[in-house]
Amino acid sequence: MYKQIGGNNATATGSSEGTTAVYALTEGAYFCMLAESGGEAVLFDAPEASFTSSFGEKFPNGTWLTASIDALLSEGTKLKYIVYTHRHWDHMGAAGLVVEYFAADNPTAIASRRTRLAVKKRDTKDPNTVFGNNRGVPVPEWYQEEVLEVGGLRFTLEKANAHQGGDLMVTLDKHDPQNAGEGIDSTIFMVTDTVFAGWAPFYSVNIVQDVSDFLEALDEING
Numbered sequence: 437m438y439k440q441i442g443g444n445n446a447t448a449t450g451s452s453e454g455t456t457a458v459y460a461l462t463e464g465a466y467f468c469m470l471a472e473s474g475g476e477a478v479l480f481d482a483p484e485a486s487f488t489s490s491f492g493e494k495f496p497n498g499t500w501l502t503a504s505i506d507a508l509l510s511e512g513t514k515l516k517y518i519v520y521t522h523r524h525w526d527h528m529g530a531a532g533l534v535v536e537y538f539a540a541d542n543p544t545a546i547a548s549r550r551t552r553l554a555v556k557k558r559d560t561k562d563p564n565t566v567f568g569n570n571r572g573v574p575v576p577e578w579y580q581e582e583v584l585e586v587g588g589l590r591f592t593l594e595k596a597n598a599h600q601g602g603d604l605m606v607t608l609d610k611h612d613p614q615n616a617g618e619g620i621d622s623t624i625f626m627v628t629d630t631v632f633a634g635w636a637p638f639y640s641v642n643i644v645q646d647v648s649d650f651l652e653a654l655d656e657i658n659g
């Protein structure tokens with residue numbers, strides 16, 4: 437199941453060549469975000485739930501997630517990045533499958549330093565145990581910039597410690613002239629496991645690690 441949440445205005449002034457689109461993808465419980473612009477694509481998170489056996493049977497040539505990405509991206513568009521928003525396994529457990537499926541595109545996994553270290557640490561342990569890299573999650577590169585450009589889109593990746601140390605708050609700002617030129621007419625936030633659409637934010641404060649940082653993240657979003 438997916439929903440287009442932005443872009444797709446090929447006639448917008450200053451737009452890059454080809455389709456610009458941003459999608460929210462969900463298999464019912466988990467979400468991830470896919471965006472393409474100017475022949476490049478980025479996937480934010482690769483939830484583990486997307487490759488459970490039942491989904492695998494439905495999509496013998498891949499998984500729900502890989503099949504969806506394949507179907508949504510325009511022909512010729514290359515998956516350039518996979519971003520891990522935080523270091524919880526359930527949100528990056530399918531990253532190895534995605535990288536394998538799109539190997540021809542040679543995607544780069546990126547994350548904050550703390551997320552990178554967490555994956556690296558697991559990677560050194562026995563993969564047959566729960567402490568090891570039992571899902572073959574690629575160790576991400578430490579992305580030190582605040583801006584991530586994908587085709588004509590400019591995402592900002594801001595560090596927060598609300599849910600886990602080193603979370604990345606992802607913003608696609610409609611006020612950025614470059615994004616506006618790509619037809620982005622609403623600002624998109626992705627703050628995984630901290631902010632949920634239609635959710636009362638103070639209910640159990642989800643499972644955030646640091647309440648004051650969580651409140652700060654909300655302030656940031658409310659602008």
Ligand SMILES: [Zn+2]
Pocket residue numbers: 522524527599628629
């Ligand atoms: Zn989490």
